[in-house]
Amino acid sequence: MNKVTVKAAFKASLPIMAGYIVLGMGFGVLLAAKGYSFWWAILMCVTVFSGTMQYVGVNLLGAGASVVSTAIMTLMVNARHLFYGISMLERYKDMGWRKWYAFFGLTDETYSLICLEPRLPKGxxxxxFNFLLTLMNQIYWIIGGFLGAFLASLIPFNSAGLDFSMTALFVIIFVEQWELTHCRIPIYLGLGVSLVCLFIFGADNFLIPSMxxxxxGLFIFRKRIENAEREAQKHD
Amino acid sequence: MIDAKHSLILIAVMAGVTILLRFLPYFVFSKHTPKAVLFLGSVLPYSLVAMLLVYCLKDTDFTSQSHGIPEIAAVAFVALLHKWKHNTLLSVLCGTIFYMIMLQFVFA
Incomplete structure (x- = not known):
């Protein structure tokens, strides 16, 4: 792994750094409040490595949930990861041993960044790059979880709103995709269907119906999307 | 805290199911990927980022005292700043600071 790649991955990971440390800390604080030491926070950040699931997991642990209900809850909360894997079949095809970790660490944020296929410097x-970006993101996440559980109530300043950095990241990737794509049907579908499902099913249950x-919708418009892509390639 | 053994089992279940979800497409399709799956894989990122954006904002309460103005304003601010400068780090930093000021001072 050469220096140029490490530097490029670090630079790409910077926008995620603040968000992961803050959200990781939020998780650590909650877990500590249930009586778990920072070792437990680190253990979960290393093995589960899924923000939403770890927040839900705090409540499952706190309530002493059963194995079956924990498994079902995880399936529902993280079902979207099935879709991430599908998008990475082509992108991770040639990654060799790196792909085992890259698939393991495929979070919402890492997925969104890697799908943009950021331009890399020569060499x-x-x-x-994909491997290192995933790893750096997980390191931020572990640091956050540790700090949160270790410091618990000692968070030095009013951090309300700091987690908006994750939303900002998705807004940015949304803008980039908006400008990049030749066919915006998938974007309209993603927005429209999610909003309708949010309205019908509510904030806690809308992800699976949305997917x-x-x-x-994508299959209904498949012909049109593929034609638009083909047209655009002709012009490039 | 519930006992350590049950805690460990629950964490193992969460990790196991998450890993399964992340690897399943690879195990099922790595030998042969149907055209339909390739198509989904290529267009899903566009739809899913839009979905994640909705997900991030799902708890915005338009009936609250701030009427969701901080969220809407900050999203618009980030989008415009990014269209203008195309600098990811700058957009995240300024957008987050903008939102925190709105939340902690303007609509406190």
Whole structure:
């Protein structure tokens, strides 16, 4: 892994750094409040490595949930990761041993960044880049979890709103995709279906219906999307 | 805290199911990927980022005292700043500071 790649991955990971440390700390604080030491926070950040699930997991642990209900809850909360894997089949195809970790660490944020296929400096290796970006993000996440559980109530300043950095990241990636794509049907579908499902099913239950609706919509418009892409390639 | 053994089991279940979800497409499709799946893989990122954006904002309460103005204003601010400068780090930093000021001072 050469220096150019490490530097490029670090630079790409910077926008995620603040968000992961803050959200990781939020998780650590909550876990500590249930009586768990920082070792438990680190253990979860290393093995589960899924923000939403770890927040839900704090409540499952706190309530002493059963194995079955924990498994079902995880399935529902993280079902979207199935879709991330599908998008990475092509992108991670040639990654060799790196892909085992890259698939393991495929979070919402890492997925969104890697799908943009950021331009890399000359001499950088995209396979190492994807691997390192995933790793750096997990390191931020672990640091956050540790700090939160270790310091618990000692958070030095009013951090309300700091977690907006994650939302900002998705806004940015949204803007980039908006400008990049030749066919905006998938974007309209993603927005429209999610909003409708949020309205119908509510904040806690809208992800799975959204994913089903989005897939159905994508297949309905498949011909049009593929034609638009083909047209655009002709002009490039 | 519930006992350590049950805690460990629950964490293992969360980790196991999450890992399974992340690897399943690879195990099922790595040998042969149907055209339909390739199509989904290529267009899903656009739809899913839009979905994640909705997900991030799902708890915005338009009936609260701030009427969701900090969220809407900050999202618009980030989008415009990014269209203008195209600097990811700058957009995240300024957008987050903007939102925190709105939340902690303007609509406190």
């Amino acid at each position: 950088a290796d995209r396979r190492d 089903i609706g989005i897939s159905a």
